[in-house]
Amino acid sequence: MKTTSLDRDRVRELFDLQGSYNEATGGKFSEDPYPIWHRLRSEKPVHPGTVHELTGISEPLMFQGLPYPDREHFSVFSFEACNEAFRNPRVFASSPEAVDIDPESGSLVHNSMLSMGGVQHRQYRSLVQPSFLPSNAQWWIQNWIEEAVQLLIDGFVDDGHAELNVDFCAAIPVLTITGSFGVPIEQALDIREALSRDKQKIIDILAPIVAARREEPQDDLISVLVQAERTDESGTTQRLSDEEIYTFSLLLLAAGSGTTWKQMGTTLTALLQRPDVLDKVREDRSLLRAAIEETLRWMPTDPMFSRWVTEDIEFYGQDIPKGSVVHLCVAAANRDPERWxxxxxxxxxxxxxxxxxxxxxxxxxxxxxxxxxxxxxGINALLDRLPGLRLDPAAEPPRLVGMYERGATAIPVLFDTK
Structure with missing residues (x-):
């Protein structure tokens, strides 16, 4: 793996929360939405309307469950109500309609486990879940994460300064997930760019890799998918088709290269803006886990998930008709004073x-x-290799921005060199 192939200007373009790539999700929103979400939650758990409309944004935005202008929309703000909806997939479905997968149709790549429910979802998820269990974290760390992290730091360790959000945080998940697929590093950014614009381009990159792993499996995720077996309703055991592998891959690429970098940047911002807390974490690395979990609570990078209502329901005092879209504002739920x-x-x-x-x-x-x-x-390595890590006082400080994809702006830092 060589980071010299990464075009940093292109990385900045693709991962700029306020750039055109993220504008459709509300990337230019720079206010603090939490006071409004607190007020809405205190008034009642469920409100008619979308989260961004209720927050004061009038222009249409796109995200999971949006825009769907032909459906009624409702938003949920309390922890109890959001948690109940998550745990009732029969009524609050993850897809606007039932998904029947027909591998022969060639249309599978337009769907994913996110759209499946019930037995089908459990069956497909079970094929890859073992690779993502906590017990397999070291497989990811040793094969891809550690190498990517160290090579990225190598690129700026002697400079005494860096911009951590794009040059570090954004690159780690991209290199990790594409590396686990056996994708050459020079194509990693091609895949990121194509995720929302040209999924066929990604399939074209993956196709020869899938074919090669069928011939000779290796120790990577595509090989796991190639060798995975599922049992259909008739009891017949069969391996995944190419189309099914592409579907898994697109889902994992979208999830693996999009959210983690923003959450890491938010965690670093929270710590760097609180030097006393950062010092405690630096001195006692066991506190890093608590810092990460607290950031997930305090500022989740995806503040909303959507569900489709499958039947008429009265939910926390609100009548919600079948076919509506319900938006679960997990960011508001994670700051519910009834729980914290x-x-x-x-x-x-x-x-x-x-x-x-x-x-x-x-x-x-x-x-x-x-x-x-x-x-x-990533954060441990920064603390190990960049003594005196601190925000650059001469640069504009990082800000937390965005509506449906929240994260930090640039994180300019200084550190001591040897």
Missing amino acids: ERPDEYDITRPTKSTLAFGQGAHICLGMHVARGEMTV
Whole structure:
């Protein structure tokens, strides 16, 4: 793996939260939405309307469950109500309609496990879930994460300064997930750019890799998918088709290269803006896990997940008709004072409680343990190799921005060189 192939200007373009790539999700939103979300939650758990409309954004935005102008929309802001919806997939489905996968149709690549439910979802998820269990975190760390992290730091360790958000945080998940697929590093950014614009281009990159792994499996994720077997309703055991592998790959690429970098940048921002907390973490690395979990609670990078209502329901005082889209504002739920004391305060010493940052229920984030591994290895390495790490006082400080994809702007830092 050689980071010299990474075009840093192109990385900045693709990962700029306020750039054109993220504008459709509200990347230019720079206000603090939490006071409004607090007010909405205190009024009632469920409101008619979308999260961004209720927050004061009038222009249409796109995200999971949006825009769907022909459907009624409702937004949920309390922890209890969001958690209940996550755990009731029969009523709050992850797809606007039932998904029947027909590998022969060639249309599978337009769907994913996110759209499946029930037995089908459990069956497909079970094929790859072992690779993402906490017990396999070291497989990811040793094969891809550690190498990517160290090589990235090698690129600026002698400079005494760096911009950590794009030059470090953004690159780690891209290199990790594409590396696990056996994709050459020079094509990593091609895949990132194509994710929302040209999925066929990604399939064209993956096709020869899949074919090669069928001939000779290696120790990577595509080989896991190639060798995975599932049993259909008739009891026949068969391996995944190429189309099914492409579907898994597109889902994992989208999830693996999009959210973790923003969450890592937010964690670094929270620590760098609190030098006393950063010093404690530097001195006692066992506190890093608490810092990461607190950031997931305090500022999840995906503040909303959507679900489609399959039947008429009265939900926390709100009548919601069948066919509506319900938006679960997990960011507001993660600061619910009914569950956490002083919820707006960033406190790494608070008692640990589960949050909704990765969702809950059957569709809880498959890659959450890999994401935690990337953040843990990355931040530990920065603290190990960059003594005196601190924000650059002469540069514009990082700000947390975005509506449906929240994260930090540039994180300019200084550090001591040997």
